[in-house]
Amino acid sequence: MPADELEPADEPRRRRNSAEAVTWEVRVAASWTWRLLLLGFGVYVLARIFDRIELVALSFVLALFFTAILHPLERRLNGLVRKPRSLSAAIALLIGIAVLGGIGWFVVWQITTHADQLGSQITDFVDKTRTWLQTGPLHLKSADLDKLADNISTAVKDHQGQLISGAIETVRTVVEALGALLLILLSTFFLLRDGEMVWDWVVRLFPRTAQQKLDHAGRVGWGSLGGYMRGQLLIALFHGITISIVLVVLNVPLAAALGVLIFLGSFIPLVGLTVSGALCVAVTLLEHGVTGAIVVAVAIILLVQIEGHVLQPFIMSRSVEVHPLAIALAVLTGTLLAGIVGALLAVPFVAFLNSTVHALRGTPASLPDGQEFPVVDESGGQPSSGGQPSSGSAEEGREDA
CATH class of the missing domain: 1.20.1440 (de novo design (two linked rop proteins))
Structure with a gap:
């Protein structure tokens, strides 16, 4: 039979062999690659969404953290008050607000009380720094320091418009911060009161299995x-x-x-x-x-x-x-x-x-003192703990851990 008549029959075999020529390791790497790329794209989309609703998202996350701190207190208060649940949640939230507000008030009070003393210390520090720049290793001349001060003053004058716009932006930031604070307080209250119900709702969004x-x-x-x-x-x-x-x-x-x-x-x-x-x-x-x-x-x-x-x-x-x-x-x-x-x-x-x-x-995040996670012995592939061979399979080693 002529050779050219055999070529069409061999062509599918060549194509099949060329596809099978890709090693198993490369196939695994390719599968991991496209899945990781898909996960990365999903993370990017979530990051973009988070960026658009940053104020709301960060406020809710902060509320979660405050709830984590106040939750034990709310449970104890609920054991004392029994019903309604809103009362124990409100009392726990008020205690948290009182503590944070007290800390903020104390800092402001300390700063305003010692403002004059602190200002004189800063002035004294500037004078000492100026003297050190003149008499220290740099040996800067007084004219150079005056020129530097003039440059700073000129820069401030030339950018007054930007400073004003910055002040307006600051006012806007303060308004947003007040809105975020209100959202944090509301979210914390409802999470303290209805956290169990909210979590059950989240769990039911996933498949039953x-x-x-x-x-x-x-x-x-x-x-x-x-x-x-x-x-x-x-x-x-x-x-x-x-x-x-x-x-x-x-x-x-x-x-x-x-x-x-x-x-x-x-x-x-x-x-x-x-x-x-x-x-x-x-x-x-x-x-x-x-x-x-x-x-x-x-x-x-x-x-x-x-x-x-x-x-x-x-x-x-x-x-x-x-x-x-x-x-x-x-x-x-x-x-x-x-x-x-x-x-x-x-x-x-x-x-x-x-x-x-x-x-x-x-698997546990960590093990009790004196125990270690099983590791694989390079020679025999059997798990060992702390470098010592262990008896049994890898599954038994994991169960022991």
Whole structure:
């Protein structure tokens, strides 16, 4: 039979063999790629929607966090009041508002009371800086400093229109902030009162086969979120009181207000305490010089160490703990996406997500002390714990863990 008559019969086989020539690993990689691209597109769409309704979304997220803090108080009040549920929710919300309002009033009162003293200290600091620039290593001339001051004044005069528009924008921001505050209060109240009903409604949006597992994972994540927020509240309170005592002993002005600033900054792990602590060091430097500033800096460094090695393991359960690397990445990402609010919300969100994902997968976020997750031995493929071979299959090892 001629060769050209065999070619049509062999052509489908060539095409089939060329398709089958793609290795299994490449097929898996391709499947992962298009699925990840689809997930990335979905995340992008959600981010765009979130950007359009940023004020509403952030307000609701803040309400969730306040609810996580006030929820245990509301439950205890509900046990005392019994009915109606609105009364216990309203009392818990009023207590939260009173605490936050008291903190804000105290900071404003401290600043207005010591405004003259603080202003004179800033003026003295500017004069000392000017003298150092003239007599220090830079040896700047007085004419150069005067020229620099004139340039700053000229820049302010030339951009007065922008300053006015900035003031108008500030007024608009204040109005939006008031609206967001009202939304946060309303959302917190209704979540405290009807949170269980709202969660049941959310669960029923998903297929019936997934509702039980989703309900369990959501409750585990909510417990971790509440535990993290309440634990961080205790840690921030410890930081604020300790720094306030140190500043009072050194007779630093605005000591109580700076302590409250440390308290608020401690809700942003790593970064918050560092920034607010630097401000305390700067104020101490103005008042008592280098020695006092060093004392405050050492106290802040000790606080960071005590938090990492004592307070975090003692106050927060192991299921709430978040690795320092994850904290740093979360704070940086949250700051880039939403500024200070993003930095404040990033780590609690990571703690919630960590516990929820582990609950969905049916694996613990962490193990009790003395136990380790099973690992695979490179030689035999059998699971082992802590580097020691274990008896049984990988499934048994997971169950033991």
